[in-house]
Amino acid sequence: MNKLKSEEITKNIFLHTFKENKFKTNLINFYFKRPLNKEEVTYNAILPMVLQRGTNVYKTSKDLVKKLEHLYGAHISGGVTKKGERQIIRFSMSIANENYVDDSNVLYEGLELLNDIITNPILNNGVFLNDYVNQEKENLKNKIKGRSNDKMKYAVDKCVEIMCENENYGIYEYGNIHDLQKITSESLYNHYRKVINNSELDVVVVGNTDHDKIKEILLEILDINISNPTSTEYRIEEVIPTKIKEVEDEMEVNQGKLTLGYRTNIPYYDNLYPALMVYSNVLGGGANCKLFRKVREEYSLCYYIFSRLEKYKSLMLISSGIEIENFNKAKDVIKKQLIEIEKGNITDKEMDYAKKNIVNSIKQLKDTPHDLAEYIYGQIISKSIEPLEKLIDKIESIKTEQVIEVSKNIKLDTIYFITNKR
Amino acid sequence: MDIIEYENKLINERVYEKKLSNGLKIFYMPKQGYTKQYAMFATNYGSNDLKFKSNSSNTMYNTPKGAAHFLEHKMFEEPEGNSFDRFANRGANVNAYTNFNTTAYYFTSTDSFYENLTDLINFVQSPYFTEENVEKEKGIIAQEIKMYDDNPDWKVYFNLLKAMYNDHTVKNEIAGTVESINKITKDDLYNCYNTFYNPSNMAVFIVGNLDKDKIFKTIEDAFKSISKNQDSIIIEKYYPDESESINKNIIEESMSVSSPLFYVGYKDTDLKLTGNKLLGKEIELRLLLDILFGKSSELFEILYNKGLVDDSFGGEYSGGINYGHCIIGGKSKEPKTVLNIINDYIDRKLETGLMKENFERIQKKQIGQCLNQLDSIEFVGSSFISYLFKDINFLEYIDVLNNITFEKVEKRFKNSFKGEKQVLSIIK
Structure with a gap:
């Protein structure tokens, strides 16, 4: 990515800017990287909510x-959000570019405000205000309880949790009500100090701005000193489901x-990963994928069906909404499509469409x-910053044999179904 | 025919327009530096338009609910396979949507734009409906309807419309019901198609880093090769007479939600405006709702601090030429308490009046939001088309916003929140 500039502007603070003069707004994202574990997940979840109160x-x-x-x-x-077994605390600001508004100082003031929210919270007796903490505890409680309101999304999240019930990845990124009850203004403030002083921080900026200008502003106003960042390394273990x-x-x-939740056992840094991307697209990518054509177009079983990858955890999820009585039929037709790929029944056209779709x-x-900033941060996390063109080359070079090779690794782990009350 | 150029120096954007002899309007908005190419081909026909007549057949048609959406699904069908293939072959994504007033087909690509454009025109101008393929689609659309039936955000909105409107077709769900779509026949689809998919009732909107002349020529050539009658058509749409009063004060429904969702709605009776008068009204109301119910309002602070709402609370206006409504809502454990507080608050504000500094600040905020939206090609595309069918040029949005005065918003405030026009929808 030739327009991307990355630099450690001061100890443990990394600035990544991507200059694009076509945009009318600037996007500035602060990413604090934390390990995903039961001890701190709920603390991390409530922290940005309280910081935005005052x-x-x-x-x-x-x-x-x-x-x-x-x-x-x-x-x-x-x-x-969670990226593998890491929990990312993100603060994001989108702000009009000064060329389009009657205020040349807007970026500076915006960054000042963002810094203020992150580093200068209002305190009482050296801890967060009780009122703010209690209100946000209530809001987070409602958010956690409200997870199942969106059944489409919940069905996928729940499947992942059942699959990974004994792994940290199975932890819900917004935490749990039990731990939430125990949070106090003091314990949250202590956790906040840890996050702010001991996390890897990346600032990603996309827009029509200069790297050096942002750097200068951040060095002037950013009130963060990071020492001994907490390690967020984790091993991606191979998991072969026994039943x-x-x-x-x-x-x-x-x-x-x-x-349907599958283990792919192909980590994102594996040479076969781009072939897995093609595999998932042939199976459940666009309107030409196997699942769409069979389950929807041929059997009229559903309106939506897709497969998607959990990049940092080597999972693949297939999701669909169906008539309840068609549970077995839909499951069988879906499984059959994976067998087709394994048998090598992939046409050149399917390969071609999938690759073009990804590219x-x-x-x-x-x-x-927003997508660009998230992509850049994904690369930072993967520790491999490569130009988009290189990824495109990799996708384009994938052969059918590699996709068949991928299919040998894919193992069904969990089937989760939301049915009606009988 | 001549090319018309619209320019907005403030936002550094321009749009070129050309009208073809068959009546089709084509718009092109150049976007330097963008890789993405976007084209939308849309008809001024949506789920609201159930009853109609045209000068080409002179028969009055009364179609089942959900016909426009059903037609959208079936346009992708071809004698051999479906139109997705040709787009996929070039890595382009093609899709479509139907709303109250518009059915739109669009693709995004990064390559082979003009070939994709030709295909877009061709497939939307080539219906292929058979009894068999219409029957088969019913199962798929039934699942789409049931997906929305499980969506509390969708339900709370449509229940609000059902409470607000007595007869207007805007109260119907866009996809219809499982019952109504089962009545749809191949002939219904052809009747709708032959009326509304006439080029004179349609428009094309294109965004990208492209060649203007080649765009216009590609579309003209595509129409030349289509061998069907392309005489312009005059369509009359019939909507039930909608009374100014509401249907019901309240609709409550139970779904599996952890805390209730609610909308308070106010029926708009200042209707039949078009062009920039309509746009002016919409923006005045958006400013007003933001001043009164936005995150910096007194009301939001009170409700939030009492734990009665969360940050999903807010107000929005939406409407067309012959209907419109302000809606305010979010999640709350006690929607009826919130309603009482809202009513007291509005009464109090009507007495004390609005503050000019709040107006000025919110106006600045909405200008910034408008710039933000201009960074999204998809947003620009769907907004441009939907405003076009209301005789509004979306490029002028920011200018109209800039020119709205405090006095106009004050005046709008006096007439927009009448108690007898208020409805409440709750999902609990």
Whole structure:
């Protein structure tokens, strides 16, 4: 990526800028990397929520929001995601480029505000305000309880959790209510100090800005000193399921939600990984994939069906919404498509469409600031920053034999089904 | 025919327009530096348009709910396979959507744009419906309907519309019901197709780093090779007379949700506007709703601190030429308490009036949001087309926003939140 500049601007703080003058807004993402484990998951989840409640300069959410509105609707969000067995705390700001608004200082003030939220929280007796912590505990509790409202997404998340119940990857990134109850303003503040002082921090910037200018601003305002970052290394172990787990949950649904979870045992750094990407696309990528053509178009069993990879955990998930009575039929038709690939029944056309589909999505990354920033951070985490062109070359060179090779590694681990209450 | 150029220096964007002799309007928005290429071919026809007549057949058609959406599904069908293949062959993604007023087909590509464009025009201008392929689609669409039936956000919205509207077709779900789609026949689809997919009722919108003349020529050539009648058509759409009053005060439904979802809605009765008058109204209401119910409002602070709402709370306006509504909502353990607080708050604000500094700040915020949206090609595409069918040029959005005055928003406030126009929808 020739437009990407990466630099350790001060000890343990890495700045990565990608200059694109076509965008009218700048995106600035702060990523704090934490290990994903039961002890700190709930703490990490609530932290950005509390930090966004108030700073020593802007003491309430309302003051903060007003400032953001003055900055032409700059948008700040904070949250957590998991990338393999790591939990990433992300603070993100999208802000109008100064060329399009009547304020040349907007970027500086935006960064100042973002720094304020991250490093200068409002405190009482040296800890977070009780009111803010308690309110956000309630909000997080509702968020955790509300997970199952979106049945489509829940069916996939739950399948992963059942698959990985004895691995850290099975931990829900927003934590659990039991641990949440125990959080106090003091324990959260202590955790905050640890996160801010002992995490690897990457700042990714996409937009029409200069690397040196951002660097200069950050060096001036950023009030963070990081020493001894906590290690977030983890091993991707090979897992061969001994027997297939089958779990059914009864809920009030009109449509059954089926998810099949597979172990791929091909880590993202394996030479075969690009072939796995093609495999998943041939199987469940676009409107030309095997699953769509068979399960939807031939048998009219569903409206949506797809497969997707969990890059940092070597999993593949297939998900679909079906008539409840068609559970066995859908499951059989899906499994049969994997067998077809294993038998080598892949046409040149299927290979060609899948590869082109992936290449097209890679090329389009560059046109969406958020996708581009996430892609860059993904590369940082993988410790292999390579130009998009190189990844495209890899995908294009994949042979059918490699996809068949991939299929030998893919093992069904868990079948999860949300059915209606009988 | 001549090419018209629209330019907006403030946002550094331009759009070229050309109208073909068959009545089709084509728009091209150049985007330097973008790899992505985007084309949308859309018809001014959506789920609201159930009853219609045209000068080509003079028969009054009354179609089952969900016909426009069903038609969208079947347009991809061809005598041999489906149209997805040709796009996939060039790595392009093709898709479509139907909403209340529009059916749109679009692709994104990074390569072979003009070939994809020709295919887009061709497949949307070549219907192939058989009794068999129409029957087969019913199972797929039934699953789509059931997917939405399990979606509480969708349900709370459509229940709100059902409470608000007595007869207007906007209260129907876009895909129809399992019952209504089972009534749809091949002939229904052809009747809808022959009326609404006439080029004079359609538009093409293109974004990317492309060659303007080649775009126009590609589309003209594509139409030359289509050997069907391309005379312009005059369509009359019939909507039930909608009373200014609401249907029901409240609809509550139970689903498996952890905490209730709710929308408070206000029926808009300032209707029949088009062009920039309509756009002006929409923006005035968006500013007003943001001032009153946004994250920096007094109300949000009160509700949030009491634990009555979370950060999903907010207000939005949506509407067309002959319907419209303000909606305010989110999640709450006590929606009815929130409603009471909202009512008191509106009464109080109507007495004290709005503050100009809040208006000015929110206006700045929405200008920034508008710039942000211009960075998304897909957003620009769907907005441009949907505004076009309301006689609005989306390129002027930011100018109209800039020119809205505090006085206009104040005036809008006085008439937009009448108690008798208020409805409540709760999913619990």
